Amino acid sequence: MTGAAIGEHEIAAFQALHKRVGDAVETALRGKREVVDLVLVAMFAGGHVLLEDVPGTGKTTLARAVAGALGGLSRRVQFTPDLLPSDVTGTSVYDPKSGQVGFRPGPVFANVVLADEINRAAAKTQSALLEVMEERTVTVDGVAHAVPDPFLVVATQNPIDLDGTYRLPEAQLDRFMLRTSIGYPELVHELDVLRPGSGAGRIGTVPTVTNPHQVAECARRLATLHVADPILRYITELGTATRADDRLRLGASTRGLRALVRCVQVYAASHGRHFAVPSDVQRLCGPVLAHRLVLTREAQLAGATTTEVLAEITARVEVPRPTPQ
């Protein structure tokens, strides 16, 4: 690995890889290329994704298809109110044969972890994910165990059925690089899914087109992609505007803005560019920042959403234009 900024030839190779992975995932999840691309952005940026959608829209299919295309290990954890933290991270177990206490890894030790209905687990169990999502390690009995690289948590939650759920704390939401929703497919794609014999929704049909090592290497190289100062200033101005907005109790954190920069780097590379442009920021600031913002009580009562507020702020902040000085 070199420290030099990523060049155009590497960008072309990544764009091809990104397209292959996207195509592979799309064999299982039809007509949702934008969502697939967003999940891949998070994966190559080293972040995690929160899919917020009603049941049956393909959240699990998406996570498993990504894992299939990646060729890595994937695990699924169904979060329930009685789920314990050790059920997620793993625990120490006595081995009668050897007479030793050994660590048995939990389902979190995988390249792609699907945390299904994460808001149904208690806060204690949810927080078990905090360390591993941020530090990429699990500490049990004072011993740190590293999770595989790359490590992608795809969590899902149902925003409609809130009975028996525990709202994710802001600290945990801030750990997710981006939040998105899949939504119902368009008519043509839904027909395709319903057609007998269709491969849509079948994880087994997803071809493996890369490997975890290649993805991890790409992620490291993409972190060097050029982001010009005007764009960094634009991102900062967006963050400052969220903190100054009267309708928001909590604006975008520095961690959130850094995540936006990382996502912008990957998104630009996925479009064949070795530099970021303001359009990348505008495309990603909603998915990356909206779930990190907290509305005031008055704004909530007024029916506002963080996505709407963020869209208004984006329409207010002047974008850097490519004009001569």
Next chain:
Amino acid sequence: MTGLRAGWAAVLLAVAAFPLAGGWSGSVAWPLFAGAVVVAFGVVVLARRFRLTTGMTLVGSGAVGLLGGYFVARGAIAGGPLEVLRDSVPRLLTSARPAPPTPDLLMPGVLMVFLVALVVAVSVAGERRSLIGPPVGAVVLYTAGALVTAGRADARGLVAVAVVVLAAFGWVVVDRAESTRRVSLGPPGAVLAVLAAVALLAGVLPSRDAFEPRELVRPPVTDLAVSNPLPRLASWAAMADTELLRMRGPELPVRLVVLADYTGAAWQASSLYGPIGAVAPPDLPAGRRAREADVELVVGALDGNWLPTVGRPVSTSLGDVLVDPDSGSLMLPRGVGPGLSYDVRGVVDRPNDDDLAGAKVPTGDAIRRYLDLPGLPATLADYARQAVANTRTPYEQAVALEQVVRLDRHPDAEAPVGSSYARIEQFLFGPAGDAGAGKGTAEQFATAFAVLARAVGLPTRVVVGFQPVPEGPDGYRVIRGVDATAWPEVYFADWGWVPFDPVSGTDSGPSAASKREVLNRLASTTAQPTVPAKDGPPLVVPSQQAQPDAAQAKPRSRHWLLLFPALPLSALLVLACLRAVRRARLRRAGALGAWAWVLDVLLLAGRQPARHLTAPDIAALVPDPEPALRLAALADRAAFAPDTTGPDDSWRLARQVRAGIKRVVPWYRRLFWAVDPRPLRR
């Protein structure tokens, strides 16, 4: 440097240098200037071939040019290289106009053209290939020409129009040489507006008080001991058939010397002279209705230092002629002699009768010299007042005085000479039979008129010269001794010096019909002036000087009305130039400039995009989004990529986008796009 672009720039400069060449007599200046342009472009081509930097090219070539200029002029100007180069321009400005085409006087012009062409060639040959450089260089050369020649070299503005047309050709055609797109109507429309503004401004703006660079340098003024030629009138009359000189040109009186200073005893000519074309303008402005006359003169038996001329001379083919700036009298220090042949261009005031009928005379210190009558006898003052009784205008006063002087008096070549008060009193009031009573040469007639006119406040002077003669079969007008004469001239505000003829009354100045009309009116109300008593009242200030300034106000000119369309047009001209400069600056900025230009076009089309829209978002909104999206991508790359991009086709795309936008904007809304100031505020 493309051949087309370089050729266009060189031709533009050569054409713009044409008025500058008018600052030198003969036809050698312009070929030299054109050669300097060619050499400058050749130097730049060679420098690029040898991969010299722009700085090295400019400094090296400029130094060589300055050194060459020093070696050319060092023989004529004393001092080292710095002094020679420093003094070359003042020397040119204090030489005759047009200047003789000597190497030392041509040097500053050639050097200037070379240096300007050098800078323009570098700008054209550079990476950014400026389209503004050649027009700016042309404007510099044209302005220099206008200053050196006081605007005479291109009086009708033809070269100015040619320069504008050539510049427009370059902007419209050369700029699009790499593109196959048809020429849009925007730039030509702007050029037409500019042309109209230039033409109107040139016709309207007053040039009387135009900037004159020669005022910045003090010309060498020579104090010469000159003789008054009035006494010679009698000797010339005695050699009646002797050919003094011959003239080819229009039928005009030939002027030898103007006498403006009267001492009471005699007339005196000015003794301060400078090179023609270099001295200050006359103390009293020329008339508004004047025409130029070109004559060829060949000296015969005429001698002395006075050089015959016509009207107020502005140029002559002789290089060492000196001129009195106020009167226009020409002097040749080496003296005139038989066979001396030369050309003169003069300006002759030609007001018509209607102009003079209501004309006023100026007041103030400027005319004090022409009213000066030291120790004027009361007899003459009283006689003058009686003569102009019942007259209503200065013109009527002059006509009445002309009639009074001529009344019962006869020209006599044998009459005693002299211009003193005593001689004039004898001429006017002397009892019949006395020598000189009622008889005189043109000297006495002209002086009597001048004294009486000054006494009533009319600015007057006396001119010695030769009356107009008919053309001979060989095309020459042969002027003999018998044609020598003197006549008075009265200055009328706005109309200049108007000659009167107290000898015959009709040979010069206003028409006889006009004079008769005045005299007929005065005849019924005016008695003949009587000889006043010797102990008459003291001289009072003449009536014309006693009038308030309001009464002397100049007739109102309606030219100022033309300023109403001229001012907006000049504003449009300035805006068009500023927009052209902005476009040139954007062109140098590559893709970024092309995108900014597209934003300008969107602004003009009333589609200014919101501040939060990115370049691709804006591109998606234009009528023809495909080239706009490609251009937006290029602009984004130029602005935000870490590496600089090479040449691109961003301006071709920009023009496609502009064409697409223009298709959806009505023509009447596009009329003023070229001069719309809104893009300048972006």
